[in-house]
Amino acid sequence: MSPETAMLLAMALPLVGAAGIQLAGPWPNLREAVTLLTATATFLLVVQVLPSVAAGARPEATLFQMLPGLSIAFRVEPLGMIFALIASFLWIVTSVYSIGYMRGHHEENQTRFYTFFAVAIASALGIAFAGNMLTLFLFYEVLTVSTFPLVTHHGTEEARRSGRTYLGILLGTSICFQLFAIIWTWTLTGTLDFTDGGILEGRASALVIGVLFALYVYGIGKAALMPFHRWLPAAMVAPTPVSALLHAVAVVKAGVFTVLKVTVYVFGIDLLRTVGGSEWLQYMAAATIVIASLVAMGKDNLKARLAYSTISQLSYIVLGATLVTSWSVVGAGMHIAMHAFGKITLFFCAGAILVASHKTEISDMRGLGRAMPFTMAAFLIGSLSLIGLPPMGGLWSKWYLALGALEADKMFFVGVLMLSSLLNVAYLLPIPLRGFFAAPPEPEPAADGQDEGDHGHAPAPADGIREAPLACLIAIAITVTGSVVLFFYPDPLFDLMRQVVSPH
Amino acid sequence: MTSPHLPVLMVVLPLMSAPFCAVMRRGLPAWSLALVVTWTSFALALAVLTQVLDHGTIIYSIGDWAAPWGIEYRIDRIGAFMAVIVSGIGALSLAYSRRSIAHEIGVRRRPLFYTMFLLSLAGLLGISVTGDAFNLFVFLEISSLSSYVLISLASDRRALTAAYRYLIMGTIGATFYIIGVGLMYMMTGTLNLADLAARVPEVAGTRTILVALGFLTVGISLKLALFPLHTWLPNAYAFAPSVVTVFLASTATKVAIYVLLRILFTVFGKADVIHAQEIGDVLMVLALLAMFVASLVAIFQDNVKRLLAFSSLAQVGYMILGVSMATATGISAGIIHLFNHAIMKGALFMAVGCVFMRTGSVRVEAFAGLGRAMPVTMAAFVVGGLSLIGVPATVGFISKWTLIQAALETGAWPLAVLILLSSLLAIVYVWKVVEVAYFQPLPSYRGDVREAPLSMVLPMWFLAGCSIYFGIDAATTLGIARDAAAALLGNGP
Numbered sequence: 001m002s003p004e005t006a007m008l009l010a011m012a013l014p015l016v017g018a019a020g021i022q023l024a025g026p027w028p029n030l031r032e033a034v035t036l037l038t039a040t041a042t043f044l045l046v047v048q049v050l051p052s053v054a055a056g057a058r059p060e061a062t063l064f065q066m067l068p069g070l071s072i073a074f075r076v077e078p079l080g081m082i083f084a085l086i087a088s089f090l091w092i093v094t095s096v097y098s099i100g101y102m103r104g105h106h107e108e109n110q111t112r113f114y115t116f117f118a119v120a121i122a123s124a125l126g127i128a129f130a131g132n133m134l135t136l137f138l139f140y141e142v143l144t145v146s147t148f149p150l151v152t153h154h155g156t157e158e159a160r161r162s163g164r165t166y167l168g169i170l171l172g173t174s175i176c177f178q179l180f181a182i183i184w185t186w187t188l189t190g191t192l193d194f195t196d197g198g199i200l201e202g203r204a205s206a207l208v209i210g211v212l213f214a215l216y217v218y219g220i221g222k223a224a225l226m227p228f229h230r231w232l233p234a235a236m237v238a239p240t241p242v243s244a245l246l247h248a249v250a251v252v253k254a255g256v257f258t259v260l261k262v263t264v265y266v267f268g269i270d271l272l273r274t275v276g277g278s279e280w281l282q283y284m285a286a287a288t289i290v291i292a293s294l295v296a297m298g299k300d301n302l303k304a305r306l307a308y309s310t311i312s313q314l315s316y317i318v319l320g321a322t323l324v325t326s327w328s329v330v331g332a333g334m335h336i337a338m339h340a341f342g343k344i345t346l347f348f349c350a351g352a353i354l355v356a357s358h359k360t361e362i363s364d365m366r367g368l369g370r371a372m373p374f375t376m377a378a379f380l381i382g383s384l385s386l387i388g389l390p391p392m393g394g395l396w397s398k399w400y401l402a403l404g405a406l407e408a409d410k411m412f413f414v415g416v417l418m419l420s421s422l423l424n425v426a427y428l429l430p431i432p433l434r435g436f437f438a439a440p441p442e443p444e445p446a447a448d449g450q451d452e453g454d455h456g457h458a459p460a461p462a463d464g465i466r467e468a469p470l471a472c473l474i475a476i477a478i479t480v481t482g483s484v485v486l487f488f489y490p491d492p493l494f495d496l497m498r499q500v501v502s503p504h
Numbered sequence: 505m506t507s508p509h510l511p512v513l514m515v516v517l518p519l520m521s522a523p524f525c526a527v528m529r530r531g532l533p534a535w536s537l538a539l540v541v542t543w544t545s546f547a548l549a550l551a552v553l554t555q556v557l558d559h560g561t562i563i564y565s566i567g568d569w570a571a572p573w574g575i576e577y578r579i580d581r582i583g584a585f586m587a588v589i590v591s592g593i594g595a596l597s598l599a600y601s602r603r604s605i606a607h608e609i610g611v612r613r614r615p616l617f618y619t620m621f622l623l624s625l626a627g628l629l630g631i632s633v634t635g636d637a638f639n640l641f642v643f644l645e646i647s648s649l650s651s652y653v654l655i656s657l658a659s660d661r662r663a664l665t666a667a668y669r670y671l672i673m674g675t676i677g678a679t680f681y682i683i684g685v686g687l688m689y690m691m692t693g694t695l696n697l698a699d700l701a702a703r704v705p706e707v708a709g710t711r712t713i714l715v716a717l718g719f720l721t722v723g724i725s726l727k728l729a730l731f732p733l734h735t736w737l738p739n740a741y742a743f744a745p746s747v748v749t750v751f752l753a754s755t756a757t758k759v760a761i762y763v764l765l766r767i768l769f770t771v772f773g774k775a776d777v778i779h780a781q782e783i784g785d786v787l788m789v790l791a792l793l794a795m796f797v798a799s800l801v802a803i804f805q806d807n808v809k810r811l812l813a814f815s816s817l818a819q820v821g822y823m824i825l826g827v828s829m830a831t832a833t834g835i836s837a838g839i840i841h842l843f844n845h846a847i848m849k850g851a852l853f854m855a856v857g858c859v860f861m862r863t864g865s866v867r868v869e870a871f872a873g874l875g876r877a878m879p880v881t882m883a884a885f886v887v888g889g890l891s892l893i894g895v896p897a898t899v900g901f902i903s904k905w906t907l908i909q910a911a912l913e914t915g916a917w918p919l920a921v922l923i924l925l926s927s928l929l930a931i932v933y934v935w936k937v938v939e940v941a942y943f944q945p946l947p948s949y950r951g952d953v954r955e956a957p958l959s960m961v962l963p964m965w966f967l968a969g970c971s972i973y974f975g976i977d978a979a980t981t982l983g984i985a986r987d988a989a990a991a992l993l994g995n996g997p
Binding site for chain 1: 890893894895896897902904905906908909912913917920921924925927928931935939942943976977978979982983986
């Protein structure tokens, strides 16, 4: 199969899968089989594209003209390849996890859930493979709209409020700033194609370039740069698999991916560095890194803490993009992968804890390591990866980001990265440590009985092992392994990113 | 089909069939006749459009009387495009009308409805194709008078006052228009639009012509419901029978905008009044006011039909904003939005009509739980709503893109910012309805609510489908709009 065909099929297949899921709705086992099959096939298709991209080819396809002179077009370059690989691979893992979680948690409307999930993945792949800014923007908005039913899955008043914040901020920033910037770019240059070295060189004054860059960075609300970050904690009202894949991987990574893509292929690293239009944004990113970490520390709800941690980590990537040195961009690209594996593990664990013990608050999780040793161990490993300690993949991306800051001759940001690591230690590690070493709170007498009545779990002895459903554990095992593997074999990732910063 | 008589047939057919509908005693035969006629008109309009695109402007003299004496039809790109919009919406809403009318209008009045519908269609089509200022007035009155009747046919008695108000305002508008035409005739001695265009520059500076321009602009602005001359519109749309709202919202104001384009650019184009007399600035300010004031008012409406009516006023603002820039891109933004807004608003009002049929109400509360009870209808509503917001892959995005591009090309970036800000207001009023439909449970007393009949769902989804299709593949429609704009500015094919 030619890489072009594989690329187009990879985007079309999840949509076909979504239709299949709808049709198979009445038969849950068949429906889940369709999801798993589609996810696996999609990943295999994406893998088909990899060899040619790694070899330096850029598979292209133009579908049709949307506006005169502007087509819906796709072109796979290394950065998009990385994003597509991560999104499609983790879709399989998340599907396995979802089956355990959604059934274990007795969620309703599961057919709708799996359908929109597939649509969201299709749009994420569309973003990854987009060949021009218009195509990217199209899928960016489809992703926003298709994840709305997932965020508001429970249909409660809280879900509705969060849904408003979610849609309001993401649509608002993208329409007000991003679309504005895109049309402005189009009137300046007459093209929106992603081009090596950018398209704005010599087309605009330094001031205009600075303003445009800010419009893009803030217009990409999915990157959650403060003060447009509120949607991310709001989205935590969704079922955990949604938080895991979409709000730790697909949606937020679509955001930072777009920032990187715009930096490299619309502005061009050299142009941005010479005009210096991105300097003040480095400080905004640094501020987001530190402030979000501090906020995370104060959150007792586990998912809320992870959400703020995500905001902080996303700004690593924004910082890498705005530093505009080769190393910082390499680090930013690698951090997309590293953070994806680390954070999805943590969210999986949060969901597993919820399903098995119905706990959402960190203060209730003392001593939980005895009942859920596997989950808590996985949480520890995921945390280590986010902190950036060996033998976890997170080390490499932080390493290159720091190198990038040094290359730009800005020690300040090396300091920020180090500080952030310390803050990560402070807000992540206590959770598994207390889980293992603190004494569990006195069991409430009614707890087990009530549990049985509500959810039909077999009563277990207070100090016995009570882990999450097997499907959840398998998924967690895979992502943990992924984090470790990325430490020992970061080379493919690194080589792809090298192509981005020094083409040919 | 390349008969030279196509343009006139398209208008005469509905005009002549209308009396036949009037003498029929029952709804079904009248509906059948009207259905055949409207779809034939639509086919003719499409044939005329292809002919115009291939061979350029068609000139047709009625009864073979040459132009200054007889009436001339002159159909260029924009005229043919308007005819396609009007007859297309007419054909779809007629298909939609049978079940909807059966629910909303008494048996004895149904033939009257189809009569008036055909007359209104004939009038609007006539305006699109005629090349004569007085003939245009006649068609304007045919379409307006019949639409007053159409509105008053609703069973809601408030429709009578709404129709009466529209009658008064509409008549003032028409009178202003005819006074303007009279003054023009006095100064130039012709009523033919092409001749007027040739003779206006000689007398352009005179006070009489300026007064005529004032009368014409105000008169037409009343008809197209430009803020603050819009007061007739919200109630007329809110209380009219559902299908009448669909038809009028998608065609009547659009045709009035077309007339404004004709006057400003065809007749006064060489005199360049839009710059020389600051008409452009006046229109721009009013358009911006419409975009913001009407959108804000829409947010606070409890009646969904009224909400959409105010949204229409805001959308008229977008169209006029494009026109007021008087550049090729600006005018094409206005023209493309005529088409785009017609299809999305058509779909939205059809969805509201379906809801009215099943729940008996168009208040926001009536939408509670319909996301589950009427999934197909509500999905169409969501598509139309996303299009109003201007989400990519919908026609609304294409309009917004072109309009912002036009603003940036002229260096007016504050305008671009204002356009984007106002579209945020659309998110609020669209989502207000969507939230109720999907997050509130169906009240128990509405337990028997089910999906609308197929004959209503199909036209609705045809329009909703169009608003996605032409949002993804807009090269054709935007191409027509650009050529039409270039032709209006006098430098096109």
